[in-house]
Amino acid sequence: MSRAMEDQAATRRRPAVPILLYHAVTETPGTHIAPFAVPPSAFAQQLDLLLEAGYRCVTFGELVAAEVAGRPLGDPDDGRKTAVITFDDGFADFATAALPALRERSLVSTLYVTTGWLEGGRDRRPGPSDRMLDFAQLPGLLAEGVELGAHSHSHLQMDTLGAAQLRDELVRPKELLEDVLDRPVTTFAYPHGYNGPRVRRATRQAGYENACGVRNVLHCAGEDVFAVSRLMLRRTTTLDELSRWLEDVECRPAGRESWATRGWRAYRRARAVARRRPGSVYA
Numbered sequence: 001m002s003r004a005m006e007d008q009a010a011t012r013r014r015p016a017v018p019i020l021l022y023h024a025v026t027e028t029p030g031t032h033i034a035p036f037a038v039p040p041s042a043f044a045q046q047l048d049l050l051l052e053a054g055y056r057c058v059t060f061g062e063l064v065a066a067e068v069a070g071r072p073l074g075d076p077d078d079g080r081k082t083a084v085i086t087f088d089d090g091f092a093d094f095a096t097a098a099l100p101a102l103r104e105r106s107l108v109s110t111l112y113v114t115t116g117w118l119e120g121g122r123d124r125r126p127g128p129s130d131r132m133l134d135f136a137q138l139p140g141l142l143a144e145g146v147e148l149g150a151h152s153h154s155h156l157q158m159d160t161l162g163a164a165q166l167r168d169e170l171v172r173p174k175e176l177l178e179d180v181l182d183r184p185v186t187t188f189a190y191p192h193g194y195n196g197p198r199v200r201r202a203t204r205q206a207g208y209e210n211a212c213g214v215r216n217v218l219h220c221a222g223e224d225v226f227a228v229s230r231l232m233l234r235r236t237t238t239l240d241e242l243s244r245w246l247e248d249v250e251c252r253p254a255g256r257e258s259w260a261t262r263g264w265r266a267y268r269r270a271r272a273v274a275r276r277r278p279g280s281v282y283a
């Protein structure tokens with residue numbers, strides 16, 4: 001490659017941002033969450049790998065705010081590789097296992113809680129057998145720099161819900177969290193990552209500014225801020241796999257939602273109608 005071509009490639013180069021998605025961090029998960037629970041020792045190794053690979057972490061809100069302002073983090077001008085660490089559901093081990101490991105390494109994170117699953121809340125919903133965080137712990141987490149977001153109230157598949165229930169699953173957790181945190185809650189994570197144009201529109205209308213899906217691909221600036229891609233860490237995820245995700249890869253133009261994804265959503269919606277209740281992994 002000539003020097004001119006190298007220079008041109010460097011200006012075009014736009015590193016992708018890994019947004020990691022964790023659930024429970026424990027050696028003793030309940031049956032349902034077991035495939036997605038990472039042992040504390042593996043979690044610590046993964047955080048060390050992230051730091052060794054030269055990443056700095058920001059909260060999800062900070063990442064999106066920089067992109068909306070037209071100064072995406074991780075750009076060549078910015079000079080540093082950026083990653084985001086997120087947690088879904090609100091397992092109690094976030095406070096006892098994940099946070100101490102993050103604190104030790106001065107890493108920030110974003111935690112999305114299912115408000116109907118938390119201890120100390122009103123209108124509890126059926127959930128995992130594992131211990132969940134208590135509402136009373138949330139202000140303390142916020143004070144430690146943890147960004148808090150909503151992950152619905154009942155953890156249903158949002159794209160199978162009717163309009164009224166969809167709105168309730170968006171508005172109720174926002175109000176409950178804002179009451180306890182005494183500040184606006186502007187970020188949402190779709191349960192199971194399931195969303196579509198109707199769900200994204202309702203999320204925006206409910207007052208959120210951005211939202212996470214899953215997709216298991218790296219995030220690039222320019223992606224819909226209401227369907228941001230994350231990479232799900234599982235019990236079986238190896239350090240080699242994580243290492244491959246963390247390699248400094250270039251962003252490519254975003255692809256459209258695949259026909260397989262759309263077909264799967266149509267199937268789940270039809271099944272929810274047939275059962276006369278919304279689908280959920282835990283129900």
Ligand SMILES: [Zn+2]
Pocket residue numbers: 088089151155191192
């Ligand atoms: Zn979840």
